[in-house]
Amino acid sequence: MKDSSSVAQLAAILRKELDRYSEGEKLPSSRALVTRHQVSPVTVSRAIASLAAEGLVTSRPGAGVFKAAPRRAASALGDVSWQEVALSADPPYATADTGPRSADASGLLATLTAPPPEVIDLNGGYLHAALQPERALAAALARAGRRPGTWSRPPVEGLTELREWFARDIGGPRGPLGASDVLITAGGQSALTTALRALAAPGSAVLVESPTYPGTLAVARAAGLRPVPVPVDADGVRTDLLTEAFHATRARVFVCQPLFHNPTGAVLSPQRRTAVLDIARAAGAFVVEDDFARRLMHADSPPLPAPLAADDLDGVVVHVRSLTKASSPSLRIGALTGRGPALERLRAIQAVDSFFVPRPLQETALELVGSPAWTRHLRTLADALRDRRTTLLAALGSTLPGLLPHRPPHGGYHLWLRLPDGTDERAVAATALRHGVAVTPGGPYFPAEATAPHLRLTYVSTPGTAQLEEGVRRLRQAVEESVPEPYERA
Missing domain, CATH: 3.90.1150.10 (Aspartate Aminotransferase, domain 1)
Incomplete structure (x- = not known):
């Protein structure tokens, strides 16, 4: 076996050789495996870790690696029918408006x-x-790992430098947003969850585009909200129907994707951009702007309109932005913006749900977006x-x-x-x-x-x-x- 052999190949060989060992018998040392299979110590270590994760071997520090005991057959499942009652019965104070407690994902x-x-x-x-910038991500992760304090606890709101970057990215260098208006989240889905839980009371209506991203509907229903559809055409949400929906439901939240809408791909027209903000302001409501596709423009795309949040001075818009779509599904870093009492509500909900986003991930994101490779x-x-x-x-x-x-x-x-x-x-x-x-x-x-x-x-x-x-x-x-x-x- 050459040095270029994969961990998977070595693990497969060792897995087959385990048949010759009895339970508890010691395997050859790592040094012996390196020599026998002509691989690096790292490859041996990872292959052993893979077998240990499968429960085939056990590693004892200072003693070696041993064949594990056979797995016991899974016990028969007990009677779980009682859960149907427990998960469906509502407490006496529940009302018909609170909606189902289940989440359809x-x-x-x-x-x-x-x-x-x-x-x-x-x-x-x-x-x-x-399509992912794997080399840039690896380099950013390596640089982040060398930063002093990378494994210490970050601020609940997120790293100040990363919040400042998102504020500029969303509102422009002279826009209305500053670092104090931004919360770092674990991706866009987490930001949507926080926004809807913070801004709408269980049982209330939330206006959504129709059609819309299923993740928005799942979040709303899991929070006990009633998604009310507002149709979308080639120019984005129908603002005439948006006005009617606010009047009919007295909703206080409207969730929209003004740019490259999922699933239709529509871009909200300039006239409707202004109308959406005016309608929401008149209704005393928030606009949750899911700007998921900002970094997914095509090379032949015309200049992009600014986010709704860039034109909002009154805290009407709660903006959601994420790095995930344009980089890697595992770089779950996003931003949530708000102003005034709404920001405090958003901050409290996020702290209750997750405390904070892991600092190594934030440091990696900061290294990535600050590099020419980005x-x-x-x-x-x-x-x-x-x-x-x-x-x-x-x-x-x-x-x-x-x-x-x-x-x-x-x-x-x-x-x-x-x-x-x-x-x-x-x-x-x-x-x-x-x-x-x-x-x-x-x-x-x-x-x-x-x-x-x-x-x-x-x-x-x-x-x-x-x-x-x-x-x-x-x-x-x-x-x-x-x-x-x-x-x-x-």
Whole structure:
């Protein structure tokens, strides 16, 4: 075995050799394994750790590594039917308005579940490893590890330098935000959870775009809130209907994605940007701005509008921003902004839920965004997103022209496809999976009944553009089997 052999290869060899050992028998020393298999001590250490995690060996410091006792068979599950009562019975003071105590995360989990390796992933919402700045992340992590105090407790609100960076990134160098207006969160989902729990009382209505990100709906319902849909068109949320929704529900929170909306890709028009703030201000309500796609612009994108928070002086906008989408799913660092009493409420809820975000992760994020590699990565990512979007649109145009969106997005990572009336979108998605491509049905994106059948296709979870083209070819097969009136080839 050469030095380049993987940890997995060595672990597989040792796992097979364990058959020759009796329970409690000592394995060869690390030095002997290094010599025998011609690998580094680090490779041996990691392979042993892998076997220990599987319960196959036990390591005793100073004594060596020994074959572990066989695992005992799992005991039979007891009677858990009592939990149906415990989880469903409401206390005497509960009201009909408080909503269910359960959380429906099916729409959210669908995009978090990785398909088998043989399936082309047009479903996931995170960058494939080929698009991640792995070298920049590794270097940032190494530099952060050398910083004095990296493992000490950070401020509850987050590191001051990182909060200052987010304040400039969101509001501009001369904008209304300062470090004191920013809380560091464990990613965008955590920020949304904190915002909705802090700003809306259980049982109350919260206005959401329709369709919208399923994670928003899951957070709202888990907090005992009632998501009320406000339709979206090609120019963003319908502000005429937003006014009516505030009057009808007396809601005090509206959650929106003004930039590269998930799932439609819409960008809120300039006229509606002003209207959203005016309507919310008149209703005495907050606007939770989920700016998840700010760093996912394409190379051919026109200049981006500023966040709503950059034009807000009165604390109407609570802004959510994250580094996760543009870097790595494991760099769970985000920011939540607020002003006045709302910020104190946000701070209190976050402290109760999580105390603080681990300092090593904050230090790593600070090292990353402060390095030239971050700017280079964003330029490279913008080119890659444009090329992938172009490839996916071209593949759809030649194979499924009837599914092409009318206004392709210039940012984000997904396409929203309208299926013919009467199509069972879940059947299409299930059939597509049998053909080896994972896509997302549109139903979970609607707070109430869906207006039409849809599919959402993403283009960041595959290794390259060749998989996108093959994925559309497989989707064509599924559509031909599932759609009432199959599309004609262009």
